[in-house]
Amino acid sequence: MEAAYEGDPAAFNKDEIIFSYPGFYAIMVHRIAHVLHKLGVPLLPRIMSEYAHSITGVDIHPGATIGKYFFIDHGTGIVIGETTTIGDHVKIYQGVTLGGLSTRGGQALKNKKRHPTIEDNVTIYSNASILGGETVIGHDVVVGGNVFITSSIPAGARVSLKNQELVFHYRENTQQERQDLVQENGWDRV
Numbered sequence: 375m376e377a378a379y380e381g382d383p384a385a386f387n388k389d390e391i392i393f394s395y396p397g398f399y400a401i402m403v404h405r406i407a408h409v410l411h412k413l414g415v416p417l418l419p420r421i422m423s424e425y426a427h428s429i430t431g432v433d434i435h436p437g438a439t440i441g442k443y444f445f446i447d448h449g450t451g452i453v454i455g456e457t458t459t460i461g462d463h464v465k466i467y468q469g470v471t472l473g474g475l476s477t478r479g480g481q482a483l484k485n486k487k488r489h490p491t492i493e494d495n496v497t498i499y500s501n502a503s504i505l506g507g508e509t510v511i512g513h514d515v516v517v518g519g520n521v522f523i524t525s526s527i528p529a530g531a532r533v534s535l536k537n538q539e540l541v542f543h544y545r546e547n548t549q550q551e552r553q554d555l556v557q558e559n560g561w562d563r564v
Contacts (some may be wrong), residue, residue, distance in 0.1 A: 375388055375391055375392065376443065377443040377444060377445035377465070378391045378395055378397065378398050378445050378465075379391055381445045381447065381465055382445075382447060383406070391465075395449070396429070396430035396431065396432060396446075396448075396449035396450070397430070397432060397446025397447060397448070397449040397452075398428055398446075399426060399429065400427075400430045400432035400434055400442060400446065400449060400452075401425045401434075401446060402452070403422055403423065403425070403426035403502055404421045404423060404426070404434040404436065404438070404440065404515070405440075406422065406553050407419035407420075407422040407423050407426075407436035408436050408437070408438070408439070408440070410436070411436035411437055411519055415523065417442065419436035420435075420436060420488075422436065423435060423436045424437065424546065426460055429464075430449055430450075431449055431450035431451055431452070432446060432449045432450070432452045433452065433453045433454065434454040434524065435454060435455055435456040435458070436456075437456035437457065438455065438456060438457070438458040438459075438460070438466075438489070439459045439460065439474075440454075440458075440460045441460055441461045441462035441463075441464065441494070442462045442463070443462055443463045443464075444460060444462075444464050444465075445464075445465045445466075446465075446467075447465065447466070447467045447468070448467060448468035448500075449468060450468045450469070451468055451469040451470075451501075452466065452468065452469065452470045452471075452518055453470075453471045453473055454489075455473045455474055455487070455488060455489035456489065456550075457486070457487045457488050457489040457507060458472045458475075458491075458492070459489075459490075459491040460472075460492045461492060461493045461494035461495075461496070461513070462494045462495075463494055463495045464494070464495070464496045464497075464498075465496075465497045465498070466497075466498040467498065467499050467500040467519075468500050468501075469497075469501035469502075470498050470500065470501070470502050470503075471501045471502075471503040471504070471505070472489055472490050472492065472504050472505075473489060473503065473504075473505050474488035474489055474505060474506065474507070474508075475488070475505045475506040475524060482563065486507065487507035487508075488506075488507045489505075489506075489507060489513060490504045490505065490506060490507070490509040490555070491509070491510045491511070492504070492511045493511060493512050493513040493515075493529070494513045494514075495513050495514045496511055496512075496513065496514070496515050496516070496517070497515075497517070498511075498517040499516075499517060499518050499519040500519045501519055501520045501561060502517045502518070502519060502520065502521045502522075502523070503522045503523065504517065504523045505523070505524050506524050506525075507520075508526070509523065509524060509525060509526055510526040510527075511513040511523070511526070511527050511557045512527055512529030512530065512531065513529045514515070514529050514530045514532075515527050515528075515529065515531050515532070515533065516531075516532045516533070517533045518532070518533055518534030518535060519542065520535060521533055521534065521535055521537075
């Protein structure tokens with residue numbers, strides 16, 4: 375709860391976090407499910423995590439190891455795979471995937487490290503995908519939004535996409551429709 379309160383300037387108070395933050399709920403359920411998973415309790419940890427997933431949109435496998443002071447901001451669309459290891463003071467945003475590169479091996483991949491390791495003090499922005507069991511994101515790394523990572527990133531790095539280009543395609547508007555669009559939206563031109 376402290377990580378959520380201190381990490382989110384939009385948080386009004388701690389009660390708001392407890393009762394309305396999907397990331398907080400998903401982490402709370404995961405903490406209990408993870409203990410049961412480690413104790414070898416069959417099925418129940420997975421049912422718990424899937425229930426939390428259905429409520430929050432946050433899919434954390436009960437086998438994932440998550441450190442202290444972990445914060446999920448917004449939550450929806452997050453996937454954290456079974457063999458993921460997350461350090462302390464990590465913050466992730468909506469749409470992040472910490473997943474495996476391939477599941478073609480099926481049961482032959484059981485008990486193998488398939489998901490990434492995220493070290494301490496890492497921030498991962500929305501819609502980033504970090505994949506693979508040999509992938510290590512070093513401490514104090516900032517991963518920008520929409521990146522696709524399949525190899526390790528050294529400590530302290532900043533990872534982002536370069537020069538994304540937006541391309542607009544328009545239907546055949548009349549000159550008047552184009553002028554109206556410009557005026558309505560405060561654009562320079564269409």
